[in-house]
Amino acid sequence: MPADMNDYFKKKKPAPNNSDNQPPKGPRLTMPGGSDGGSPGKIVPWIITLAILGFAFVTFKPFTIINSGEVGIKVRTGKFDETPLPPGLHFYVPIFQKIIPVNTRIRLITYSSTETSTVGDDYTKGMSSESFEGGLKRNPAIQVRDKRGLEVSIDIAVQYSLKAESAPRTIETWGASWEEKIINSKVREVVRDVIGQYTAEQLPEMRNEIASAIETKISEKVNSVKDQPVILASVELRNIQLPADINKQIERVQIAKQEVTIAEQQKEQAKQEAQRKAEIARGEAERNRIEAQGEADKIRIEAEEQAKANKLISDSLTTNLIELERVKTQAKFNEALKVNNNAQIFLMPGGAVPNVWVDAKNGTKNSRELSEKIESRNE
Numbered sequence: 030m031p032a033d034m035n036d037y038f039k040k041k042k043p044a045p046n047n048s049d050n051q052p053p054k055g056p057r058l059t060m061p062g063g064s065d066g067g068s069p070g071k072i073v074p075w076i077i078t079l080a081i082l083g084f085a086f087v088t089f090k091p092f093t094i095i096n097s098g099e100v101g102i103k104v105r106t107g108k109f110d111e112t113p114l115p116p117g118l119h120f121y122v123p124i125f126q127k128i129i130p131v132n133t134r135i136r137l138i139t140y141s142s143t144e145t146s147t148v149g150d151d152y153t154k155g156m157s158s159e160s161f162e163g164g165l166k167r168n169p170a171i172q173v174r175d176k177r178g179l180e181v182s183i184d185i186a187v188q189y190s191l192k193a194e195s196a197p198r199t200i201e202t203w204g205a206s207w208e209e210k211i212i213n214s215k216v217r218e219v220v221r222d223v224i225g226q227y228t229a230e231q232l233p234e235m236r237n238e239i240a241s242a243i244e245t246k247i248s249e250k251v252n253s254v255k256d257q258p259v260i261l262a263s264v265e266l267r268n269i270q271l272p273a274d275i276n277k278q279i280e281r282v283q284i285a286k287q288e289v290t291i292a293e294q295q296k297e298q299a300k301q302e303a304q305r306k307a308e309i310a311r312g313e314a315e316r317n318r319i320e321a322q323g324e325a326d327k328i329r330i331e332a333e334e335q336a337k338a339n340k341l342i343s344d345s346l347t348t349n350l351i352e353l354e355r356v357k358t359q360a361k362f363n364e365a366l367k368v369n370n371n372a373q374i375f376l377m378p379g380g381a382v383p384n385v386w387v388d389a390k391n392g393t394k395n396s397r398e399l400s401e402k403i404e405s406r407n408e
Contacts, residue, residue: 092120098134102197103127109201113193131200133193135262138212141184142170142270166208170270171217173224179275181229183220184268185243187212189251190260199258211259215250219243229275230282240266 094117095101101114104127114128121128171183189212191199203210223242227235244264251261271279 091123092118093128093130094118095128095130099130099132100193100196102129102131102200104129109197111197113196129200131191131196133191133196135188135190136166136208137186137188138166138168138208139184139186139267140168140171140216141186141267142182143184168213171220173221175224175227175229175232177228179229179272181224181232181272182268182270183224183266184270185216185220186263186265186267187216187247188262188264190262192258192260195256195258198256203258207258211251211254216247216264219246219250222246229271230279232269232271233279236266236269239269240264 093101095114097116099116101119103110103114103119103121106125113131119128171185173181173183175181191207199207220243223239223246224232227239232239243266247264248261251257251259
């Protein structure tokens with residue numbers, strides 16, 4: 030700054046008043062008890078103490094949260110508490126204590142040759158072996174040998190869960206790898222035992238029986254563990270993969286069986302068609318027989334009735350009645366001769382009159398004379 034400006038500001042600055050030694054006006058800070066608060070040495074220790082406690086709380090984190098579907102296992106100087114901690118907020122003393130969260134949800138472990146992703150819960154990272162808890166854990170398919178020593182691949186899925194009330198004792202006894210010891214080993218053992226009782230060709234046909242046997246025996250094995258630490262939910266046989274040669278052989282057998290089945294169906298259809306035609310023929314013959322029998326019965330009944338009528342007529346005829354009828358007939362002939370002189374008449378035999386042909390046309394006899402003779406004879 031130029032010198033002239035410095036001189037200017039020095040002249041403008043007011044001179045201090047040494048005679049007035051009054052303290053500056055304004056509020057004064059006082060500590061409790063009447064001491065002044067102007068001493069910072071008494072506040073700093075409190076701030077440092079709170080900072081250290083906060084840092085320790087964040088660093089050591091003497092609390093944990095147990096989620097639903099989990100239980101907590103409190104470890105005190107290396108010893109497991111037998112009572113599991115329920116879901117919620119729990120405090121512990123760092124260094125001397127710790128809390129291990131254990132998942133008790135239903136888990137799924139698969140034994141399959143099909144590639145699938147492995148899914149796990151995000152909040153189960155406290156233990157390395159628990160990275161699959163509550164999700165899907167895939168193991169390779171179980172390779173076993175059938176009754177003849179052929180290698181077979183079995184795909185199976187097992188659902189299970191850890192029993193909550195005995196979780197501390199289970200982890201203490203079996204360790205973090207309890208799944209491998211309780212589930213995996215027993216599943217493989219049972220599958221080998223069951224499949225070894227059948228031949229490869231029998232496996233597809235006996236699938237339901239095999240699945241039932243595997244589920245029953247795995248359940249027996251798991252439940253036989255002391256205190257039953259695991260609850261078995263289900264065992265599902267998903268796939269039986271046979272050797273390629275066996276598959277081709279089974280396919281050929283199945284094709285042959287299908288052809289036989291088709292032939293049997295065609296044979297049965299032909300048989301049913303023949304039976305149907307035979308039934309139709311029998312029905313037609315029965316119908317004709319019934320019609321013929323009806324016609325014969327009709328003729329027989331008519332003949333019987335006619336015979337009865339003739340018998341009634343015969344029984345009712347007498348000599349006098351016949352003679353009367355003859356006379357009536359003769360009288361009709363006589364009347365006819367009076368009207369038709371040229372008629373040819375055949376006289377019915379009866380009494381003393383012989384059989385006579387009367388031919389009026391050739392003039393052999395006179396019809397009137399003949400009529401008179403007949404009348405005189407009748408008299």
